[in-house]
Amino acid sequence: MSQLSYARYGKDNVRLYKVDKDPKTGIHTVVEQTVRILLEGDIETSYTKADNSVIVATDTQKQTTYILAKQNPIDPPEQFAAIIGNHFVNTYSHIHAAHVKIIQHRWTRMEIDGKPHPHSFYRDGDEIRVVEAVTREGQGSSIRSKIEKLLVLKSTGSAFHGFHRDEYTRLPETWDRILSTDIEAGWQWKLFKTLEEVKAIDFNGAWKAARDITLKIFAEDDSASVQATMYKMANNILAVVPQIEAVDYALPNKHFFEIDLSWHKDIKNTGKDATVLAPQSDPNGLIQCTVTRKPTKSKL
């Protein structure tokens, strides 16, 4: 005999666009998102007994997303994810949890003749802002925010030496190398018991702070390793946003290989003379960490 051990279902890839038009200034602000909703609850019989009466149709979930987007701000995405999650948990007594993922795509305002344009935007890269929210009946919303696909490179200011060596080691030490990575940075918020608690948070300010810190430390740190640099980034974010409980990074180390061109007229292109290099697609290093606050010591 078998049993249903876990189930959730919902609508994925709901594409959403919202424009806010300021009637006074004529300035438009646009947001584009891709939304995923997955519901959990007393839905076993829909799988085991073909009982569709417990199914809030995935089409209903899509229509609800549009209606909630009309009735509420969809930016910041953290708040909109909690609004969606609360709606499903509060509206249907047999739905006990809602997992909502929102990907926010970039639409950056154009500057024309040095002035911000009121209604024209461009996609300035593949970078996305991601939110993963889980709202549970009677508990509140657990929210994780992320930056993904932010591709960066520095042409110096990175070293890697002093690492463990043994008979398997071939990598030479270096005091000056290229550092390039596709930034994936996440931060877990404290548990929000109510939607009001969610609405009190400056999520956009935190996203900007996390992004600014990540880029500033990437650029300015005299990097000893990806590990040491990412730890500094995480520490800094925890220091400036008190409602964040944990920061995590996953950074691929995208390698650039030197090319020895000495076979051709003794061209010097290695070590400090290396200016033409070969970017590698794979394999790549992958360095991950999660940084949390130390528990405060009791004064007793």
Ligand SMILES: O=c1[nH]c(=O)c2[nH]c(=O)[nH]c2[nH]1
């Ligand atoms: O910053 C680095 N961390 C490593 O763990 C590692 N391993 C490696 O081969 N190169 C690097 N670089």
